[in-house]
Each structure stands twice: as C-alpha cells, then as structure tokens.
Amino acid sequence: MIIAILSDIHANLEALEAVVADARGEGAGRFACLGDVVGYNADPVACIDLVRALPCLPCIRGNHDEMAAGDRALLGINNMAFTAMTWTRLQLDGERRSWLGGLPLLHEEPDAVYVHASLDDPAGWHYVHDAREAAANFAHQSRRLCFIGHSHQPGSWRENGSNVKRGQGESFTIADDDRWLVNVGSVGQPRDHDPRASYALYDIDAGTVRLRRVTYDVGAAQAKILAAGLPESLAKRLD
Numbered sequence: 265m266i267i268a269i270l271s272d273i274h275a276n277l278e279a280l281e282a283v284v285a286d287a288r289g290e291g292a293g294r295f296a297c298l299g300d301v302v303g304y305n306a307d308p309v310a311c312i313d314l315v316r317a318l319p320c321l322p323c324i325r326g327n328h329d330e331m332a333a334g335d336r337a338l339l340g341i342n343n344m345a346f347t348a349m350t351w352t353r354l355q356l357d358g359e360r361r362s363w364l365g366g367l368p369l370l371h372e373e374p375d376a377v378y379v380h381a382s383l384d385d386p387a388g389w390h391y392v393h394d395a396r397e398a399a400a401n402f403a404h405q406s407r408r409l410c411f412i413g414h415s416h417q418p419g420s421w422r423e424n425g426s427n428v429k430r431g432q433g434e435s436f437t438i439a440d441d442d443r444w445l446v447n448v449g450s451v452g453q454p455r456d457h458d459p460r461a462s463y464a465l466y467d468i469d470a471g472t473v474r475l476r477r478v479t480y481d482v483g484a485a486q487a488k489i490l491a492a493g494l495p496e497s498l499a500k501r502l503d
Contacts, residue, residue: 266291269448269464271298271380271413273315274328275352276452276502277307277488279461280314282480283451290465290476294319298413299326299367299380304348304453304498306488308332308355311452312363325367326380326414327389332356333365344495351494375468376409383410391415395428398445402428408438409473410445411464417456418449418464418475435474446473459503 268287273280287295295318302308315323331338331349338346353361369386370379377383382390382397383404391414392398398421401410420431423443431444438444449462456462460477467473486499 265293265468267294267296267321267466267468268292269296269298269378269411269446269466270451271411271448271463272300272326272416272450272452273297273311274300274303274450274452275305275308275311276461276485277305277310277314278481278485279452279478280311282478283461283463283476284314284318286476286478287463287465292465294321296321296371296378296411297323298378298411298448299324300328300413301326302332302352302356302364303328303345304494304501305485306492306494308352309360312356312360316363321373321378322371323367324371324378324380325364325369328352329364329367333361344497347495348498351492372407375407376411376466377405377407378411380412381414382412389414392421392445392447393417395421395430399423399428401445402443405443405445408443409466410443411466412445412447413450415447416450416454417447418462419447420473420475421445434476435472438471438473444473446475449475453501 382401384400448464451461465474489499
C-alpha cells in the first residue's frame with residue numbers, strides 16, 4: 265500500500281490536481297492530508313471538496329483551517345495572511361467551515377502518526393526547522409514515522425538512540441531501529457525556492473518514503489489570485 269501525504273494545499277487547485285494525478289500515477293491507493301487546505305490562494309471551496317472526495321485518512325486540522333472555521337479576531341498574523349483569510353471566510357458556507365473546524369489535530373496508525381505542525385504541542389503550531397525542534401517532536405513520537413507540514417519546506421530528521429540528524433536525499437528506507445520525522449513540504453505554496461508542488465509517498469510494504477516535486481500551471485493559479493482581488497504578493501510568492 266502506498267499513501268500519498270499532502271500538506272499546506274492553501275486553496276491552490278492547480279497544484280492540488282497535479283499532485284493527485286502524480287500520486288495516482290505513482291500507485292498511491294490512499295491519501296493523507298496534513299492540514300491547511302485553505303488560505304492564501306483562490307480556490308478554497310474546490311480544494312476542500314477535492315480533498316473530501318479522496319480515499320483519505322482523516323484530514324488533519326491546520327492553523328489556517330482553524331482560522332477559516334471560526335469567527336474569532338485574526339490576531340498574530342501578517343497583513344497578507346489577514347487579507348487572504350478574511351476573504352476565505354467569505355467564500356465558505358457553514359457546512360464547509362464546520363468540516364474544517366471538526367478536523368482532528370493528529371491521526372495515529374500502527375506505524376505512523378500524522379500531524380500538521382509538531383507532536384510536542386499540536387495546537388501550538390510550532391515549526392520544526394532544526395535538530396533541536398525535531399528532538400522535541402521525537403520526545404512525543406511513539407511511532408517509527410511522523411509526517412508533518414506547516415513550514416512549507418520539505419525535509420527529514422532521523423533519530424537513532426538519542427542522536428538526531430538531518431536526513432539526506434529525497435528518499436530513504438525506514439530501518440527497524442530508526443525513527444523518522446518527515447516534513448512533506450507544501451502543495452500550494454512552497455517556500456524553499458522551488459516553485460514545484462511538494463508531497464511525499466510512503467510505501468508501507470517496502471518501508472520507504474519518497475519526497476516528490478510536481479510541476480503545475482503556476483500562471484493559472486496566479487491569475488485566479490489577482491482576479492479574486494487578493495494581494496499581488498501572494499501571486500508573486502508562487503514563482
């Protein structure tokens with residue numbers, strides 16, 4: 265069984281459709297979504313509906329999903345995110361907002377756990393950028409694999425005993441005495457200077473994980489952002 269693991273779609277339908285097609289071409293029979301289905305880009309409704317139609321593990325709630333679902337004041341975010349989230353709330357009906365708000369903060373399976381940000385405080389939306397932050401996650405990780413998103417930067421960390429090191433390369437095999445923390449990157453708004461959509465494929469039977477990059481119609485996604493009246497900076501950020 266191959267699971268395609270997606271995160272931080274951020275209402276980018278062109279990227280999401282390209283990733284789903286690529287994953288199916290690679291043999292994925294199930295999908296996992298690590299949250300932030302909405303925010304920033306111009307297709308929140310279509311992206312929610314597509315995720316809900318996939319043969320998906322329970323989709324995880326991200327911080328943008330939580331903001332979109334609620335009515336609380338949008339505090340602690342930059343002007344660009346504020347404008348996009350205010351617009352996003354207006355696009356969503358009550359049923360879709362309720363669905364976003366009801367998503368779990370994490371999902372555990374026998375071999376892997378899925379969370380948006382980190383296991384040490386799933387609702388605190390902490391970023392994992394370095395070995396120290398990865399170690400904080402490992403302290404709460406009972407499965408051999410943990411998949412995260414949130415930072416929009418793909419990568420991995422390996423723990424063997426008390427030693428935490430950054431993973432090398434875009435694919436690896438899970439040894440019996442290792443634990444891995446894998447950031448699958450972002451489908452809809454990568455932030456690692458590579459505009460291609462990012463996601464991961466987990467082959468349960470082979471015990472392997474591959475990070476994948478997928479090209480998509482960036483221009484179409486940018487045009488929709490501008491047509492919706494969203495900040496031009498959000499369109500430029502996809503380049």
